[in-house]
Amino acid sequence: MVKRIERDRRRFEDIVRGVIKRDLKRHLTRGELIGRRGHEVVSIPVPQIELPRFRYGRRDLGGVGQGGGEIGTPIGTDGPPVGGRGEAGDAPGHHLREVELTIQELAQLMGEELELPRIEPKGARSATVVKDRYTGIKRAGPESLRSFKRTYKEALKRQLALGSYNPGRPAIVPVREDMRYRSWKEEPEPTANAVIVYMMDVSGSMGNEQKEIVRIESFWIDTWIRAHYDGLETRYIVHDAAAREVDRDTFYSTRESGGTRISSAYHLAADMVERNHPAEAWNIYFFHFSDGDNWGGGDDEKCFTLLRDRLLPVANLFGYGQVESRYGSGQFLHALETHLEAENLVLSKIEDRDAILGSIKEFLGKGK
Numbered sequence: 001m002v003k004r005i006e007r008d009r010r011r012f013e014d015i016v017r018g019v020i021k022r023d024l025k026r027h028l029t030r031g032e033l034i035g036r037r038g039h040e041v042v043s044i045p046v047p048q049i050e051l052p053r054f055r056y057g058r059r060d061l062g063g064v065g066q067g068g069g070e071i072g073t074p075i076g077t078d079g080p081p082v083g084g085r086g087e088a089g090d091a092p093g094h095h096l097r098e099v100e101l102t103i104q105e106l107a108q109l110m111g112e113e114l115e116l117p118r119i120e121p122k123g124a125r126s127a128t129v130v131k132d133r134y135t136g137i138k139r140a141g142p143e144s145l146r147s148f149k150r151t152y153k154e155a156l157k158r159q160l161a162l163g164s165y166n167p168g169r170p171a172i173v174p175v176r177e178d179m180r181y182r183s184w185k186e187e188p189e190p191t192a193n194a195v196i197v198y199m200m201d202v203s204g205s206m207g208n209e210q211k212e213i214v215r216i217e218s219f220w221i222d223t224w225i226r227a228h229y230d231g232l233e234t235r236y237i238v239h240d241a242a243a244r245e246v247d248r249d250t251f252y253s254t255r256e257s258g259g260t261r262i263s264s265a266y267h268l269a270a271d272m273v274e275r276n277h278p279a280e281a282w283n284i285y286f287f288h289f290s291d292g293d294n295w296g297g298g299d300d301e302k303c304f305t306l307l308r309d310r311l312l313p314v315a316n317l318f319g320y321g322q323v324e325s326r327y328g329s330g331q332f333l334h335a336l337e338t339h340l341e342a343e344n345l346v347l348s349k350i351e352d353r354d355a356i357l358g359s360i361k362e363f364l365g366k367g368k
Contacts, residue, residue: 017109020101024113027106029216029353107223114357117367119228121192121283122316134184141181150180193231194283194316196222197272199265201290203240204257205327213323214289215252217356221287221319224364229283235272239265241295245272261295262288262332263302270310279314286311286318287363292330300335312342317368321359324351344368 020027101109110116137150155174159165165172198218202211226232236251237243240258243265265288273284294300312318322333333347346366348359 021109021113024109025354025357028110028220029356103223104227107220107227110220110357110360111224114361114365116224116361116364119225119364119367121194121229132184133187134182136183137180138183139177139180141183145182147180147182151178154178154180192229192283193233193281194225194229194285195233195235195273195277196225196285196287197235197237197269198222198251199237199239199243199269199286199288200251201240201260201262201265201293202238202254203260203293205260205293205325206291206323207325207327210291210323210325213350213353213356214321216353217321217350217359218287218289220356220360221363224360225285233277237265237268237272239268243268259295260290260293261299262290263299263306266303266306266311270306273314274310283316284314286315287321288319289321289323290332291325291327292322292332293327294332294335300332300339303332304335304339307340307345312340312344315344317344317346317363317366318342319346319348319363321348321350321363324349 137147151174152172155172155178156165158175158178159172200206200211200214200218222234234248236246236248238246238251238254239260239262241261241264245268246254269286273279273282277284294303307318320333320336322330324330333349336345336347346363348362350356350359
């Protein structure tokens with residue numbers, strides 16, 4: 001019976017996951033999810049699943065083969081149809097069931113839907129953490145680590161040796177010398193660390209909708225990559241004509257204006273990783289979002305040089321996402337396509353919210 005209940009529970013969960021995956025695009029583009037942490041629970045409404053069951057009509061109305069009626073009279077009706085309008089009725093309506101999932105579970109559904117490969121960290125795992133491992137048994141220790149199984153085993157051995165054990169009345173009474181405790185030792189364990197540097201153009205040509213798209217896409221990229229590393233550090237850079245590092249909340253809420261000089265962000269990002277995150281110890285990800293506008297005066301060429309000499313050589317992945325804007329020229333993506341080609345450089349054009357999932361697949365589909 002327990003196995004059957006468990007099997008039915010898994011079938012129900014599969015049905016619910018299927019319903020959520022069907023509407024995944026709508027769920028993942030909800031702006032209110034931004035700011036949640038990985039283990040926070042969100043509620044996803046799904047249609048209620050009703051099991052088939054018999055319904056009995058009122059006796060005074062009769063049934064099939066009973067009572068009066070004319071040829072052609074519909075059967076199975078129980079009073080006038082219920083349309084949800086007009087006067088209050090006594091028939092049940094349609095309901096929505098809310099299923100609770102964590103942000104990480106939603107990200108996992110996204111990975112399944114987009115068929116994203118698991119990210120394999122690059123290079124040697126030079127960073128280590130020390131973890132405690134229980135490796136043996138000893139005669140002294142705190143009561144919280146007492147091993148009851150080993151203690152009673154020692155007591156049984158002692159009573160058998162002394163001839164005090166009675167199989168007819170199998171009482172085992174440990175004494176102090178029978179006590180055994182688990183012991184541990186500290187072992188260094190390699191870990192895979194990663195840093196993500198997000199850069200966003202917040203100049204005047206980037207409207208609120210464009211910034212909202214960037215925020216949503218960055219949030220899910222961050223959540224997906226975070227699931228593949230023991231330690232993840234995230235850095236945020238906003239730029240117009242000048243770049244500056246900001247905290248997470250500022251990155252997702254800032255409203256600025258001004259011109260655009262993309263090389264300012266690339267320069268700051270390169271300095272940041274060279275100073276704090278050497279490539280031999282860190283897996284490094286860069287993601288830059290803009291509407292494709294860039295100041296003239298040879299700034300595109302400065303960006304190509306920074307990418308070629310300082311950013312791409314150390315990056316697992318450099319993703320450039322260009323958000324469609326009625327005010328942006330969109331030229332920077334074409335410039336990158338024309339002048340740069342690298343395996344770890346991924347370009348993506350994001351036309352609207354519906355394009356967010358496709359863009360995430362372009363960025364993360366290589367499993368870098």
